[in-house]
Amino acid sequence: MYENMIAITNRHLCDEFSYFEQLQFIASLHPKAIVLREKDLSPEEYAELAGKAIEICNNENVMLILHNFYDVAIKCNHPFIHLPLHILSELDKQKGSFFKIKGTSVHSVEDMLLAKKLGADYAFAGNIYETDCKKGLAGRGLDFLKSVVEIADFPVYAIGGITAARMPEILQAGAAGGCMMSGFMKMTP
Secondary structure (H helix, E strand, C coil), X not given: CCCCEEEECCHHHCCCCCHHHHHHHHHHCCCCEEEECCCCCCHHHHHHHHHHHXXXXXXXXXXXXXXXXXXXHHHCCCCEEEECHHHHXXXXXXXXXXXXXXXXXXXXXXXXXXXXXXXXXXXXXXXXXXXXXXXXXXXXXXXXXXXXXXXXXXXXXXXXXXXXXXXXXXXXCCCCEEEECHXXXXXXX
């Protein structure tokens, strides 16, 4: 059911479970991947969190993608990273070559063109719908999604207000899947 969905973490959204129990539960659902997006942590705190998350995801055979902290990913010998576009553009070739998969986020056609030029392997495109995560920011809509999918030569995942119920229209627009934060972080067994 979740094979086309990517879970985005946010430990501030956990309800009844501890963070690692929630992460274990999400991994047991076998989404396409989990992005460990805890950008308010220090690199040291993130490294500690990443070590535990890598173990959980490896045990469930689910791809874990580290976010933002590329030096932590290299230290952890973890070759999957998601970087904001401006950080991807600053990543030197030597460090960049470590990663088997590098993803980024795009918010315009111009961003998608840059992501392609920088060698991204996938992109999150959004926000597609209005979302609590970006209060007051109108969704860019399915036409935007179609326009970036059209020029991409790699998988594009919709982000922003994505729910399981919206997946059919996301897939019909050409996306490889969708990303969900709140839905996964607040889900209970």
